[in-house]
Amino acid sequence: MIVRTATTVLLLLAVAGATSAHAGATSETPIPVVAAPDAAADMAQTAYDPLEGFNRGSYAFSMGLDRAVFRPITHGYMAVTPTPVRHRVSAFVYNLGEPSTFVNDVLQGKPKRAGKTTARFAINSTVGVLGLFDVAAGMGIRSHDADFGQTFGRYGVKPGPYLYVPILGPLNFRDGVGRVFDFFTDPIGLAGQGWSSPFGITRLVTQTIDTRANADLAFRALDQAVDPYATARSAYGQHREALIREATGQVQELPDFDDVPATTDPVAAPSETSTPATESATSAPASSEPAPPPAPSEPQ
Amino acid sequence: MTDARPTRRFAQLALVALIGLGVIAQARPALAQGPREPQAEQFVQTRAQRIISVLADKKQSVAQKKATFHQGVDELADVPRITNFVLGKYARTITPDQRQRFAAAFRVYAESVYQNRISDYNGEILKVTGSTVRKPGDVIVNTTISGGQLGQPVQVSWRVLGGGTSWKVVDVQFKGVWLAITQQQDFVSTIDNAGGNIDVLISQLQRDAQRPASR
Numbered sequence: 001m002i003v004r005t006a007t008t009v010l011l012l013l014a015v016a017g018a019t020s021a022h023a024g025a026t027s028e029t030p031i032p033v034v035a036a037p038d039a040a041a042d043m044a045q046t047a048y049d050p051l052e053g054f055n056r057g058s059y060a061f062s063m064g065l066d067r068a069v070f071r072p073i074t075h076g077y078m079a080v081t082p083t084p085v086r087h088r089v090s091a092f093v094y095n096l097g098e099p100s101t102f103v104n105d106v107l108q109g110k111p112k113r114a115g116k117t118t119a120r121f122a123i124n125s126t127v128g129v130l131g132l133f134d135v136a137a138g139m140g141i142r143s144h145d146a147d148f149g150q151t152f153g154r155y156g157v158k159p160g161p162y163l164y165v166p167i168l169g170p171l172n173f174r175d176g177v178g179r180v181f182d183f184f185t186d187p188i189g190l191a192g193q194g195w196s197s198p199f200g201i202t203r204l205v206t207q208t209i210d211t212r213a214n215a216d217l218a219f220r221a222l223d224q225a226v227d228p229y230a231t232a233r234s235a236y237g238q239h240r241e242a243l244i245r246e247a248t249g250q251v252q253e254l255p256d257f258d259d260v261p262a263t264t265d266p267v268a269a270p271s272e273t274s275t276p277a278t279e280s281a282t283s284a285p286a287s288s289e290p291a292p293p294p295a296p297s298e299p300q
Numbered sequence: 301m302t303d304a305r306p307t308r309r310f311a312q313l314a315l316v317a318l319i320g321l322g323v324i325a326q327a328r329p330a331l332a333q334g335p336r337e338p339q340a341e342q343f344v345q346t347r348a349q350r351i352i353s354v355l356a357d358k359k360q361s362v363a364q365k366k367a368t369f370h371q372g373v374d375e376l377a378d379v380p381r382i383t384n385f386v387l388g389k390y391a392r393t394i395t396p397d398q399r400q401r402f403a404a405a406f407r408v409y410a411e412s413v414y415q416n417r418i419s420d421y422n423g424e425i426l427k428v429t430g431s432t433v434r435k436p437g438d439v440i441v442n443t444t445i446s447g448g449q450l451g452q453p454v455q456v457s458w459r460v461l462g463g464g465t466s467w468k469v470v471d472v473q474f475k476g477v478w479l480a481i482t483q484q485q486d487f488v489s490t491i492d493n494a495g496g497n498i499d500v501l502i503s504q505l506q507r508d509a510q511r512p513a514s515r
Contacts, residue, residue, distance in 0.1 A: 047485075087451035137452070217420070224413050226504050230489030235477045242476020254434065255481070257385055257461060257470050 047162045047233045055164040059229045062166050066212075066219070074212040086213060088132045093210045094143065095124050095131025096203060099187035104146035108154045108247055116141050145243060148185075149178030153244030162233055170236035340439040340460045341428045343467040347376040348426050348443070348458065355421035356448065366415055378461065378468035379407065385470070385480055388488040390498055398498050405505040412509045424448035426456075437463045 049055065078086070098121040105114035120136040120143065128135040137143060152174050153159075160173030171179065183189070192199040218235075225231035245252060351372040355365060373379065383403050384391050394402065424445050431441040439460050446453035459471040459478075471480040487501055494500035 083449060083451070090451065134452075220417075221413075224416070224508065225486050226501065226508065227486050227489045227493070231482055231486045234482045234485035238478060238481065239476040254459070254478075257381065257438070257459070 047237050048160070049162040049233065051161055051163065055162065055233075056229050058164045058166045059232070062164070062169065063228075065167065070208075070212050071219070074209055074216065077209050078213055078216070086210070089206065089210050090214060091124075091128075091134050092131045093203075093207050094134075095121065095128070096188045097186075098124075100182060100185070101144070101146040103185055103187065104148060104151045107151050108146065110247075113144060113146070116144070117146075144246070146247070147175075147178055148181035149175030149240065150243050150247050152178055153240075154247040159237070159240065162237070164229075164233075170232055172237075172240070175240060335433045336431045337433050337439040337441075338431075339465055340462070340467050341431045341441050343462075343465075344441040344443060344458045344460060344469070345426065345428045347372070348469075351376060352421060352424050352426055352445070356423045366411075369415065370411060373411065376469050378470050381461070381468070381470055382480055383407075386483045386487050387498075388484045390488065390491050390496075393496075394498055398502065402498065402502050402505075405502050405509070408509045409505040420449070422448040424450060429455075437461055439467075 081089075098117050102114055102117040102121070105111075105117050119141050120134075123136040123139070123141070124131045124134060127133075134143070157174050159175065163171045163173060163176055165171055165176065168179070188203075189195060189200065192203065194200055195204055222228040222232055242252070351369065354360065354368045354372065357365070360368070380403075383406055386406070387394060387402070425447045427444050427446070429442045429444050431439050433439050441458045441460055443456050443458065444453045445456055454474065457473040458469050459473070460467045460469050462468055471478050473479070490501045490504065491498055
């Protein structure tokens with residue numbers, strides 16, 4: 001019974017690790033960030049979170065579990081291994097994710113990216129000693145991430161409601177379904193006879209600790225947030241949308257920095273209106289509508 | 301199983317072709333991305349690198365670093381504008397008295413957050429890789445930070461507002477996440493949950509600033 005529960009937890013973590021190990025590694029592809037100002041940009045920043053009550057409970061539970069289990073293990077790992085060794089572990093884990101990246105590159109109709117992924121996997125698995133060294137990056141073939149959530153997004157699927165799944169962490173409906181697809185289509189996972197084989201379990205445990213170690217700075221940042229739940233939700237949403245823009249080639253709709261979002265919440269009834277004491281908020285003509293800049297060269 | 305042979309040969313060919321494609325793809329120069337803004341790039345290169353270098357300078361005491369950081373923030377960032385932005389919709393309803401107390405609390409809080417990470421800096425090098433003008437006076441400067449304790453170089457983008465030789469950073473992006481936008485969502489959510497009471501956020505910021513680093 002305990003074994004089965006443990007296996008279930010490990011399975012869950014596998015799904016988490018499968019993509020987040022990739023998401024956690026540094027992507028070398030510059031994320032398109034430029035756009036003409038858009039009045040509706042405020043909406044894009046606000047997470048759609050109809051399940052906030054459940055999600056907050058799930059978040060609290062997961063963070064408690066992290067403090068009790070994952071954080072001590074990770075910090076122990078970080079204490080006994082020098083940084084260069086951890087970098088080798090990260091590179092090894094990342095390399096095992098490349099076939100899955102390839103699958104999604106192909107599904108997204110991006111032969112150039114698929115070629116890069118193949119080249120990286122071939123070079124790093126051989127010259128790079130089973131992926132311990134990222135030789136390909138040194139040759140200028142830099143890594144990029146791809147997963148099913150991104151593939152869905154590339155074809156226009158919207159994120160849907162935000163979801164904080166216990167242990168798995170932040171998701172939305174689109175990327176949650178993507179995670180399941182990632183899990184069942186991962187070529188390395190299939191070749192390694194599933195996640196319950198000795199190879200599968202070893203990979204899973206390594207990946208989980210590596211992912212948590214790479215996310216340690218993010219966890220520390222969350223500790224210092226006033227509302228860690230809202231901060232994690234915002235960061236996750238922005239991170240995922242940036243990854244999907246990487247696949248679609250779209251540019252980000254940033255808010256005009258001096259525009260204060262319209263009051264959509266009746267709670268904030270303007271009882272006393274005060275003029276901002278800081279700036280007149282018109283350093284640049286807000287009405288000027290420059291043509292959208294050319295799409296970055298990366299997509300396709 | 302003689303049938304397997306052509307299939308395998310095809311697979312090998314396909315693999316070689318894909319590797320070739322990947323290598324060739326590298327040879328093509330990146331396309332130019334619209335107009336650049338050299339002066340904004342210069343500003344980020346100089347000011348941001350200076351802060352990173354000061355934080356990594358082992359000859360300076362922690363107190364010295366904090367003082368330099370405090371000064372460097374004003375040179376690098378448009379603090380009043382950011383202070384207004386992170387309030388989101390509540391920037392409209394805040395009273396002058398609250399605004400004053402919020403600005404002070406936010407400044408102390410934000411500095412304490414970054415000062416807790418002083419030990420994370422270790423000789424990183426910042427290099428501007430390009431910039432894009434969103435509209436006149438509103439520029440994204442792209443940089444790569446490498447070296448120090450970083451395993452791989454990281455891409456960091458800076459949103460700078462201004463003109464001529466006078467620029468200020470208003471937001472910083474890493475892995476797709478904009479700091480000021482995230483901070484705004486954090487604060488707005490906190491005030492929302494306090495029934496719109498901005499004083500709750502102010503006192504929480506004052507309390508958090510006293511808190512030591514989590515580990």
